[in-house]
Amino acid sequence: MSDDDDQTPDDDGKGEGENLPGWGSSDKRRRRQGGPVKKGGDARAAKQMFERVKTARGRKTSSTRWLQRQLNDPYVKKAQMEGYRSRAAYKLLQLDERFKLLKPGMRVVDLGSAPGGWVQVALKAGASEVVGIDLLEIEAIAGATLLQKDFTEDDAPALVKAEMGGSADAVISDLAPWTTGHKSTDHLRIVALAEMAAHFAVETLKPGGFFIAKVFQGGSDDGLLNLLKTNFEKVRHFKPDASRSESAETFVVAMGFKG
Numbered sequence: 001m002s003d004d005d006d007q008t009p010d011d012d013g014k015g016e017g018e019n020l021p022g023w024g025s026s027d028k029r030r031r032r033q034g035g036p037v038k039k040g041g042d043a044r045a046a047k048q049m050f051e052r053v054k055t056a057r058g059r060k061t062s063s064t065r066w067l068q069r070q071l072n073d074p075y076v077k078k079a080q081m082e083g084y085r086s087r088a089a090y091k092l093l094q095l096d097e098r099f100k101l102l103k104p105g106m107r108v109v110d111l112g113s114a115p116g117g118w119v120q121v122a123l124k125a126g127a128s129e130v131v132g133i134d135l136l137e138i139e140a141i142a143g144a145t146l147l148q149k150d151f152t153e154d155d156a157p158a159l160v161k162a163e164m165g166g167s168a169d170a171v172i173s174d175l176a177p178w179t180t181g182h183k184s185t186d187h188l189r190i191v192a193l194a195e196m197a198a199h200f201a202v203e204t205l206k207p208g209g210f211f212i213a214k215v216f217q218g219g220s221d222d223g224l225l226n227l228l229k230t231n232f233e234k235v236r237h238f239k240p241d242a243s244r245s246e247s248a249e250t251f252v253v254a255m256g257f258k259g
C-alpha cells in the first residue's frame, strides 16, 4: 500500500492494513472470528483499554507493531462495530462530510476497491450503481459490480466503462501501490496511478461529476493538478482525520467536471 501504515504484518512491502479481519475471506472464516459485525454496536467497546500484543516466537517486530496498532486504532474498532469492511471507509465518509459529494441515484466507479469499504459507503449514500475494480478478489456486495483486475492493464478502463454501461457521476480512487520503502519511488508510483485514474475520470464522468484520488503530500504532482484544474471547476486537497497523521497520504478532490 501507499504508506507505512497500511502494511500487512507479514510483508513490509505489501499490505491490506486497511482491511479488517474476516473480510475478503469465506463466511466460515468470518464465523470463526466471532460472526458478522452488527451495525450500531456498543460505543463503550471503542473505549477499550490499550491492548498489548505479546511478541510471539516467529513473528517479526514489525508484525507485532502492526497488530498492536490495528488493535488500538479507534477507526478499526468503529468499522467493526458499524459493519464496514475497512477503516478506509471513514476516509470517504469524512471527505463526503467536508465536500458534500455523494447523492442518492449516483453512478460511481471505485478504483482500488478491496475489501470494499468505499463501495459500502457509496451504496449507503444511495448510489444506484457502483462498479469497483481491484487486483485482489473482493467478496460480493449486493448492488455493486466488482472486478478483479489490474487497473493499469490496457483493457481495464474499457472494461470498467462497459460494466458501468454509460457515464458516471463520480470516479473515486483509493488505489495504493505496494510500497518499496524508497520514498521517491513510492511517490512516483502513487502519482502514476492517480494520473491514470484522473485520465479515466475525464473520459468517463458526466458534466458536473467529481473525482477523488489518494496522493502523497509534499511531492511534485503538477501534471495531475494541471489536468484536474483544466477539466474541473474546483480542485482541493484534504486529509481526513481517519488518514493517519504520520502517513504522507492525502486526497485530491476535483469537483464540477466541465465535460
Ligand SMILES: C[S@@+](CC[C@H](N)C(=O)[O-])C[C@H]1O[C@@H](n2cnc3c(N)ncnc32)[C@H](O)[C@@H]1O
Residues within 6 Å of the ligand: 001, 006, 018, 085, 086, 088, 089, 111, 112, 113, 114, 115, 116, 117, 118, 119, 133, 134, 135, 136, 149, 150, 151, 152, 174, 175, 176, 177, 178
Ligand atoms: C487502500 S486499499 C483500498 C481500500 C478501499 N478503498 C476500501 O475502502 O476498502 C488500496 C487498494 O488498491 C489496490 N490496487 C493497487 N494497485 C492496483 C492496480 N494496479 N489495479 C487495481 N487495484 C490496485 C490494492 O490491491 C488495494 O486493495
